Amino acid sequence: MKPGHGEVLLAEGDPRVREDEERLVEEFRRQLDEGMWAAVPVRNPGSGRREAQMVKDYADIPPDSERVIFFPRASGG
């Protein structure tokens, strides 16, 4: 999510393919270095309700995730 623009596709690829994964890892780190938060929409296994899971490391991304959403970190308004 980019202020003034909304959703912007940063990178896409198959994480099982090594070259794609390297590109995805690089973009993931770049976004976190810029101060963004990363979250993955998931379904709670207990309640079945959708929720988000915050990820701070590429390895934390659930393997079956289709996307990671980066958004500016929250601050007091």
Next chain:
Amino acid sequence: MLLALLALALIAMVLAAPLGLRRLRDWRARRPTRATAGELDLELYDPGRERRAEQRARELLRSCVNAEEWGMYRDLGFIRVAGRHARREIDRDRGAHPAYAYLVYPHKPIVAYVPETGQLLSEYCVEFPDLTGGGGRHRLPASDDVLAKWMALTSDEDRVIRRANMHLVGRQLDPARVRRDLWRLAEWERRRGNREQVQQSQR
């Protein structure tokens, strides 16, 4: 005599023309140029950009939240998110009847309240500032702002609440309007419940 003077004036003008042109060129080169949009790094205004961004944001929000939450946002303009950090153990994990909940509005504070009584607890002012060096000129589209709050609350409620500025309800939001929204939400849920009952009976 007059004719001779006119001829002399014409010859003088022709001879002076190159000098005049050179002076004009020098003056134009020396005068400060007017800044153009490109030199100031200003983007040309695209009147449809914000509308398209909001459309994309709505689709993204719809694809992430629960069907009930999406319907709430579409019909009422806000989303209710259950709170998960009640102090008493007995109040935690109460499923559809949480001890407290939040109303998430676009570009407005998050409101905490008690669903059972309708008591308004506090408002949390939180924003997602532009980190790209845009000088704070831009903000997220409305639906992206709601999604960011939803993701922050459902994934790490403590962190977002710690970062927010907490106030009593009434600092930015009109308590009467929030109470009216709670009434609208109750009506919306009642109608939705009735609709689901009818659909189940028709099966």
